[in-house]
Amino acid sequence: MGRVALITGITGQDGSYLAEQLLARGYDVHGLIRRSSSFNTGRIEHLYVDPHVEGVRLKLHYGDLLDSSSLRRLIEEIRPDEVYNLAAQSHVRVSFDMPEYTADTIVVGTTALLEAIHQSGVKPRFYQAGSSEMYGAVLESTQDETTPFRPQSPYAAAKVGAHAMVRVYREAYGLFAVNGVLFNHESPRRSPTFVTRKITRGVARILAGLEPALFLGNLDAQRDWGYAPEYTDAMWRMLQQDEPDDYVVATGETHHVYEFLHEAFALAGLDHDEYVKFDAAYLRPAEVDLLCGDASKARERLGWEPTTRFHELVRLMLEADCREAGLDPDTVLRPVEASA
Numbered sequence: 001m002g003r004v005a006l007i008t009g010i011t012g013q014d015g016s017y018l019a020e021q022l023l024a025r026g027y028d029v030h031g032l033i034r035r036s037s038s039f040n041t042g043r044i045e046h047l048y049v050d051p052h053v054e055g056v057r058l059k060l061h062y063g064d065l066l067d068s069s070s071l072r073r074l075i076e077e078i079r080p081d082e083v084y085n086l087a088a089q090s091h092v093r094v095s096f097d098m099p100e101y102t103a104d105t106i107v108v109g110t111t112a113l114l115e116a117i118h119q120s121g122v123k124p125r126f127y128q129a130g131s132s133e134m135y136g137a138v139l140e141s142t143q144d145e146t147t148p149f150r151p152q153s154p155y156a157a158a159k160v161g162a163h164a165m166v167r168v169y170r171e172a173y174g175l176f177a178v179n180g181v182l183f184n185h186e187s188p189r190r191s192p193t194f195v196t197r198k199i200t201r202g203v204a205r206i207l208a209g210l211e212p213a214l215f216l217g218n219l220d221a222q223r224d225w226g227y228a229p230e231y232t233d234a235m236w237r238m239l240q241q242d243e244p245d246d247y248v249v250a251t252g253e254t255h256h257v258y259e260f261l262h263e264a265f266a267l268a269g270l271d272h273d274e275y276v277k278f279d280a281a282y283l284r285p286a287e288v289d290l291l292c293g294d295a296s297k298a299r300e301r302l303g304w305e306p307t308t309r310f311h312e313l314v315r316l317m318l319e320a321d322c323r324e325a326g327l328d329p330d331t332v333l334r335p336v337e338a339s340a
């Protein structure tokens with residue numbers, strides 16, 4: 001029988017890529033989904049098979065990280081070999097508006113899941129979706145597994161709490177529990193409320209005549225942006241090791257938000273000064289100015305290496321958004337050689 005994985009947050013960007021990869025590796029994949037009045041399964045639609053079909057390997061279950069009874073029942077029912085806890089209120093700006101809810105989904109939710117596993121007696125390997133945001137007000141120019149956390153948002157503080165909780169369950173109960181500390185990772189499946197996708201989608205829609213302008217906040221922050229499917233592969237690698245440990249996953253390259261902006265507009269042959277407007281609503285009460293990860297440990301122990309770099313990432317996201325806006329990217333974007 002194949003291995004069994006449970007993914008919380010399967011309907012999100014990372015959950016959808018991870019589900020694809022685990023199915024391709026022969027796993028039976030179970031996903032926790034929230035009840036919603038509209039469809040929230042768009043990112044995994046292409047993986048979904050009617051449950052009445054024999055041998056179906058993707059199964060979705062209603063539940064919520066804030067409903068511990070559903071977690072406990074699910075763990076006991078499916079007895080997973082691996083659990084990937086990706087569910088969260090994951091938007092940093094929104095976490096200032098909804099700090100309690102953010103902390104509930106991240107700290108209380110993660111604790112509920114760990115406790116459900118502990119109480120069940122099932123001993124799956126456990127992955128926790130930690131974040132570079134935990135480093136916050138950094139003093140070092142690059143961050144690795146030894147860098148102290150100085151969180152700057154309710155989101156980041158909650159992720160630090162969940163990170164600590166995972167360590168407690170590892171030390172206290174011997175659970176194979178791993179914290180990934182993942183730097184920003186993006187893709188055409190990124191929600192358009194995060195800055196990279198907001199920019200590429202905005203550029204494509206301006207090109208298509210669907211929007212007149214793009215409203216943004218702070219352009220001076222620096223982020224280490226990688227390509228999401230490569231990061232979900234790193235999650236899986238962490239759970240295949242002999243011993244549980246924590247790992248940074250990053251490209252080691254950092255860019256300002258305005259560089260991303262400039263690159264995307266330039267690819268479309270547009271002058272960003274004409275279209276980009278400032279809106280203070282997108283500023284945060286506290287900002288993280290610089291993130292740049294050192295993933296040496298992941299490279300050495302997991303054999304993990306990022307392959308998609310900044311310029312390629314901007315292009316692939318912009319191409320996808322052009323197609324979504326009804327444009328042919330080969331016609332409307334500068335060719336690769338011209339933009340290299």
Ligand code: NAP
Pocket residue numbers: 008009010011012013014015032033034036040063064065066085086087088089090091105109129130131132181182183184185186191
């Ligand atoms: P995402 O696209 O925002 O997806 C979040 C997922 O969590 C969605 O499936 C969402 O369900 C689900 N969810 C939210 N609250 C829930 C709850 N109370 N119970 C059950 N499910 C809930 O996030 P992502 O970019 O894929 O990131 C995955 C994880 O990695 C998150 O924990 C995020 O904080 C963390 N992370 C992300 C990055 C990054 O750059 N992407 C970097 C570091 C860490 P709905 O679809 O129903 O909303």
Ligand code: F7E
Pocket residue numbers: 090091092093130131132133182183184185193194195196198215216217218219221222223257282283284287288
């Ligand atoms: O912001 C600036 C903003 O929201 C990046 C999440 O996946 O990665 C993500 O968090 C930067 C910030 O991502 C807008 O102020 C300017 O400096 O795309 P973002 P994030 O906050 O880095 C980490 C690793 C996670 O763990 C999180 O879950 O861009 N910025 N103007 C803007 N940001 C947004 N969203 N919208 C703007 O209009």
